[in-house]
Amino acid sequence: MIGDRPGDVFRHFRDHISSLLNRTITDARLSLTHLKDKPFAQFAFRDEADMPIAAPLFSKNLFLAASQHLEVRPEAGKWRLYTLEYNYHLLEAPSPDSRWIIRWEYKSHKRLRNEHPRHHVHLDVTLKTSAGDLNLDHLHLSTGWVTIEEVIRFLIAEVGIKAKSKTWDDDLLESEALFKEWTGRSV
Amino acid sequence: MSDKQLLAMIEREAKALGLSASDAIVRVKKGEIGENYLWRDLASLVELLYE
Numbered sequence: 001m002i003g004d005r006p007g008d009v010f011r012h013f014r015d016h017i018s019s020l021l022n023r024t025i026t027d028a029r030l031s032l033t034h035l036k037d038k039p040f041a042q043f044a045f046r047d048e049a050d051m052p053i054a055a056p057l058f059s060k061n062l063f064l065a066a067s068q069h070l071e072v073r074p075e076a077g078k079w080r081l082y083t084l085e086y087n088y089h090l091l092e093a094p095s096p097d098s099r100w101i102i103r104w105e106y107k108s109h110k111r112l113r114n115e116h117p118r119h120h121v122h123l124d125v126t127l128k129t130s131a132g133d134l135n136l137d138h139l140h141l142s143t144g145w146v147t148i149e150e151v152i153r154f155l156i157a158e159v160g161i162k163a164k165s166k167t168w169d170d171d172l173l174e175s176e177a178l179f180k181e182w183t184g185r186s187v
Numbered sequence: 188m189s190d191k192q193l194l195a196m197i198e199r200e201a202k203a204l205g206l207s208a209s210d211a212i213v214r215v216k217k218g219e220i221g222e223n224y225l226w227r228d229l230a231s232l233v234e235l236l237y238e
Contacts, residue, residue: 033188033193033196033235038235041235042232042235051200052228065224069231069234087224087227091224096228111234
């Protein structure tokens, strides 16, 4: 995604993701945190006191905490958007410290070097193996780039979260096409 | 948003974790952060303030 001013680029992207979530699995709105004129921003679900919360999903009494840390870099007189970090946590309650079920996470090499896989998932299980226990709560199980569209698709199609409309898959496909156009990525 | 407003957000989140804002910022800068979502959000806000 490219725009004329950092704030406009951040808002446009936040509005797109928020709208997608609101058309599919939750009514909660994403809040954008951006220091004026700085090339970094973050969006997350927040309450009225600006504390982070997990958004209630339309059924199953489950909650999604979703955030991204964003950067814009100058390119040909404009600003191009990059994601430096994402966190998509499926929780049992709205409080951010409530019990989690699945955590999809990513941290750019710009932020973290020589550690665990950048894109990974955590599961609240321990596998018994001949090589000993694999605790997937603490270990970072490698994934590809997990888009918010795929998280939403998983929640609706496999976890059974009620979708807001019957066009949910069309909405996700349309958003994925935009993601490909904006980033050049094919995921 | 201003630096002051962002610092106020950091203070509220640090308090929820039982810490002062300055202690939380030191821990985030050292990479000593917890795994729960509140800690990750706090770390993200601290990065926004200082990067």
